[in-house]
Amino acid sequence: MTNPTVPITELTRDLVALDSRSSVSNLAVADRLEAELRGFEIERLDYQDAAGIAKRVIVAHRGASGGIAFSGHMDTVPDTGWQDDPWSARVDVDGTLHGLGSTDMKGPVAAALVAARGLPATLPVTLLLTTDEETTKQGARIIVQQSELARSVRPNGILVVEPTRMRPVRGHRSHIAFDCVSLGVQAHSSTGQGRNANWALIPFLAEMKTVHQTLLTDRSWHDGAYDPPFSDFNLVIDNHGTAVNVTVPVATARIKFRYSAKIDPAPIRAAVHDAAARHGVTVTEATEGSPPELAPDHRFVAQCAEASAQPATTAPFGTDASILQAIAPCVVMGPGDIAVAHKPGEVVHIDQLAAAVPVFQALAARLSG
Known part of the structure; x- marks a missing residue:
């Protein structure tokens, strides 16, 4: 050759x-x-x-x-x-x-x-x-x-x-990418005229932390064929460049959920959407494939x-x-x-x-x- x-x-x-x-x-x-x-x-x-x-x-x-x-x-x-x-x-x-x-x-x-x-x-x-x-x-x-x-x-x-x-x-593993958006009203933060989108996002994120902890610690959600055995549930928060003296008009939490073939993603998907509905957060998602x-x-x-x-x-x-x-x-x-x-x-x-x-x-x- x-x-x-x-x-x-x-x-x-x-x-x-x-x-x-x-x-x-x-x-x-x-x-x-x-x-x-x-x-x-x-x-x-x-x-x-x-x-x-x-x-x-x-x-x-x-x-x-x-x-x-x-x-x-x-x-x-x-x-x-x-x-x-x-x-x-x-x-x-x-x-x-x-x-x-x-x-x-x-x-x-x-x-x-x-x-x-x-x-x-x-x-x-x-x-x-x-x-x-x-x-x-x-x-x-x-x-x-x-x-x-x-x-x-x-x-x-x-x-x-x-x-x-x-x-x-x-x-x-494959993933589902969730874009979770909270809306506020932009204003100078000293005036009391605005509404900070982060305050609605925070209780939603508290529920997402519980989901994350469940995936980490509950062995029924683990797949021993993979290293690590737990599914990834990674969070990135974006205020889209808002300055610290401005009430945040848009707050976006991006979550990537990676799961293996053994794991049913439906309960995690439902947990994200249900929590979002409770806290006035809009969710869109993109799937990578099975x-x-x-x-x-x-x-x-x-x-x-x-x-x-x-x-x-x-x-x-x-x-x-x-x-x-x-x-x-x-x-x-x-x-x-x-x-x-x-x-x-x-x-x-x-x-x-x-x-x-x-x-x-x-x-x-x-x-x-």
């Missing part, structure tokens, strides 16, 4: 050098990836996100139907906290590549593409290249809803190549464990698998370490990307049988 180090390095550098934060267009990244897919049937699915930004997802296929599909996303998180150039794509002499999205997940996407391109023509292979994974999962939704190519080739399994240090993840989870003895899980020589596990974070499972069974497994993602100084090691290529190709051979 040809050494994949050089093409992976070049492609990863090119991808990292292109700004594709979820808040901007990913078209340049999509074009760069498509340039590497000569000989593949290409389906481009264009859309505009909620802010009117042009986005594109790509479905690419070669060979007969079935086989493996590799999936990865083109967008990145914001560059918050970076002190050096987030898009430098600098490579050290030891093969460490620096830059925003290098691990999550432009490096793994490059490894999957190089692996797919190097497969024998007799092996079917599909690429599902999404965007907006870091925000709404809209790219994956577009593929599920609109892709004729994905529907026609019917892959046997989807490998989402998020960075797991090449350990197969057979299941992960938590994907395959049994430990599922054939695809076993094939991934064999190819990687690592036992399957679960993860607390979410991926496009929550959406793409509507097409085929999903396992999450890719090079790189999620621990360096979503923070300044993100790096990926080229040797880890290159080492993933033969594993991906061995798995493609298993799924074509």
